[in-house]
Amino acid sequence: xxxxxxxxxxxxxxxxxxxxxxxxxxxxxxxxxxxxxxxxxxxxxxxxxxxxxxxxxxxxxxxxxxxxxxxxxxxxxxxxxxxxxxxxxxxxxxxxxxxxxxxxxxxxxxxxxxxxxxxxxxxxxxxxxxxxxxxxxxxxxxxxxxxxxxxxxxxxxxxxxxxxxxxxxxxxxxxxxxxxxxxxxxxxxxxxxxxxxxxxxxxxxxxxxxxxxxxxxxxxxxxxxxxxxxxxxxxxxxxxxxxxxxxxxxxxxxxxxxxxxxxxx
Amino acid sequence: xxxxxxxxxxxxxxxxxxxxxxxxxxxxxxxxxxxxxxxxxxxxxxxxxxxxxxxxxxxxxxxxxxxxxxxxxxxxxxxxxxxxxxxxxxxxxxxxxxxxxxxxxxxxxxxxxxxxxxxxxxxxxxxxxxxxxxxxxxxxxxxxxxxxxxxxxxxxxxxxxxxxxxxxxxxxxxxxxxxxxxxxxxxxxxxxxxxxxxxxxxxxxxxxxxxxxxxxxxxxxxxxxxxxxxxxxxxxxxxxxxxxxxxxxxxxxxxxxxxxxxxxxxxxxxxxx
Numbered sequence: 066x067x068x069x070x071x072x073x074x075x076x077x078x079x080x081x082x083x084x085x086x087x088x089x090x091x092x093x094x095x096x097x098x099x100x101x102x103x104x105x106x107x108x109x110x111x112x113x114x115x116x117x118x119x120x121x122x123x124x125x126x127x128x129x130x131x132x133x134x135x136x137x138x139x140x141x142x143x144x145x146x147x148x149x150x151x152x153x154x155x156x157x158x159x160x161x162x163x164x165x166x167x168x169x170x171x172x173x174x175x176x177x178x179x180x181x182x183x184x185x186x187x188x189x190x191x192x193x194x195x196x197x198x199x200x201x202x203x204x205x206x207x208x209x210x211x212x213x214x215x216x217x218x219x220x221x222x223x224x225x226x227x228x229x230x231x232x233x234x235x236x237x238x239x240x241x242x243x244x245x246x247x248x249x250x251x252x253x254x255x256x257x258x259x260x261x262x263x264x265x266x267x268x269x270x271x272x273x274x275x276x277x278x279x280x281x282x283x284x285x286x287x288x289x290x291x292x293x294x295x296x297x298x299x300x301x302x303x304x305x306x307x308x309x310x311x312x313x314x315x316x317x318x319x320x321x322x323x324x325x326x327x328x329x330x
Numbered sequence: 331x332x333x334x335x336x337x338x339x340x341x342x343x344x345x346x347x348x349x350x351x352x353x354x355x356x357x358x359x360x361x362x363x364x365x366x367x368x369x370x371x372x373x374x375x376x377x378x379x380x381x382x383x384x385x386x387x388x389x390x391x392x393x394x395x396x397x398x399x400x401x402x403x404x405x406x407x408x409x410x411x412x413x414x415x416x417x418x419x420x421x422x423x424x425x426x427x428x429x430x431x432x433x434x435x436x437x438x439x440x441x442x443x444x445x446x447x448x449x450x451x452x453x454x455x456x457x458x459x460x461x462x463x464x465x466x467x468x469x470x471x472x473x474x475x476x477x478x479x480x481x482x483x484x485x486x487x488x489x490x491x492x493x494x495x496x497x498x499x500x501x502x503x504x505x506x507x508x509x510x511x512x513x514x515x516x517x518x519x520x521x522x523x524x525x526x527x528x529x530x531x532x533x534x535x536x537x538x539x540x541x542x543x544x545x546x547x548x549x550x551x552x553x554x555x556x557x558x559x560x561x562x563x564x565x566x567x568x569x570x571x572x573x574x575x576x577x578x579x580x581x582x583x584x585x586x587x588x589x590x591x592x593x594x595x596x597x598x599x600x601x602x603x
Contacts, residue, residue: 110525253381
């Protein structure tokens with residue numbers, strides 16, 4: 066366990082240091098989503114929608130970065146490492162892959178939190194969005210649970226994507242917008258029929274965003290949405306368990322079939 | 331160069347583009363792949379209208395705006411991303427220089443494929459979108475000839491923006507995506523796509539007026555509805571002027587960047603893979 070945590074720390078360090086050493090990346094990561102969010106908020110203004118829709122879109126849009134981070138920096142990461150020839154090095158080093166995955170998740174979550182905060186704060190300032198500041202503590206708890214379940218899901222993807230070849234990027238693209246749509250990043254998910262609302266509850270992003278909206282915009286308290294917390298804890302445990310099992314399976318299969326290295330190496 | 335040779339070269343580029351884009355899966359999966367993403371992007375935007383329960387005309391505004399915006403993204407990526415992908419990922423950019431075609435022509439062919447490919451998701455997402463917002467398709471009286479003309483003019487300014495980004499791509503690696511995303515994000519904000527750009531505060535609304543996308547999207551809305559009058563033809567003229575002006579300037583820039591890149595040995599440099 067101690068060994069795994071050390072590996073996780075090392076991997077997270079590289080990710081945090083690598084992403085933040087150039088401040089222009091941070092500016093771009095905050096500024097670019099802001100263009101899209103602004104367009105959405107202007108659309109709501111054009112529709113004369115109530116203020117809660119604008120606030121709702123602002124909260125949802127700030128979470129988009131996490132989903133893309135899951136897809137491009139978690140799910141496809143081992144595939145890229147394989148392409149660059151690093152994966153066999155990871156395995157020969159004796160570092161547990163679970164530790165590497167955990168480090169990737171922690172580093173990615175930290176980086177994206179800085180960016181999500183930047184997007185949210187600027188959106189609030191530019192569009193004069195009002196949020197319930199007294200709900201910050203339960204929101205923080207909900208946010209952390211959302212991240213833990215989201216990145217556990219990312220660990221499942223990372224393991225299973227090892228199987229794929231060049232189609233990895235296409236799969237990522239296919240998982241991008243559909244999940245953002247089903248998670249209701251720009252609108253409350255109660256616009257969906259009940260059956261779809263129940264179905265999307267297995268997506269941590271949808272649960273997290275909806276919970277945050279209830280707390281920050283609709284002024285509900287912790288007890289009103291306790292089921293969201295419970296669901297996210299449950300999803301974290303289930304996803305993490307599946308991820309660890311799957312990773313072991315993929316690693317073993319890779320050793321037997323020789324798919325850990327590239328064909329032409 | 332004879333016209334027949336040019337056409338042959340364009341067909342060859344379209345064919346190779348198709349092979350590059352589609353050879354990772356079966357044709358059926360590929361068709362699903364190219365339809366899914368634009369359709370969900372459209373739904374993502376249309377549900378703003380659904381959530382706010384506004385009037386149907388506004389739903390139509392978003393429907394056309396976003397459906398055609400997806401086409402823009404497809405075309406720009408086809409031109410600009412190709413340069414980056416060929417150099418950094420496939421490492422074949424240097425071989426493009428020994429082909430009997432010029433780089434701008436090659437990028438044009440690659441972009442053209444993506445632009446043509448975008449028609450299928452455009453149609454599918456448009457129909458799905460109109461069903462979602464319950465927009466009566468019977469109210470549409472499409473002037474196909476003008477729509478095709480507008481579609482062709484669209485490629486001119488999309489190619490221009492692709493060239494513009496490609497000329498920056500010569501000198502950047504990690505920032506490549508940032509440049510593409512900046513342009514796409516700006517077009518969404520300033521392009522009259524999901525809200526009337528007149529809502530933008532001064533001087534942002536002026537920026538919008540200088541972009542061909544604004545006129546182009548509005549023309550698509552009018553032509554599909556069948557609202558054809560003298561103003562539409564006037565707008566087509568403006569669009570043609572703007573598009574070719576953009577193309578001329580971006581072509582100059584691309585050639586200039588190409589020369590500088592060659593001089594500095596940047597053509598076959600690989601930095602990120």
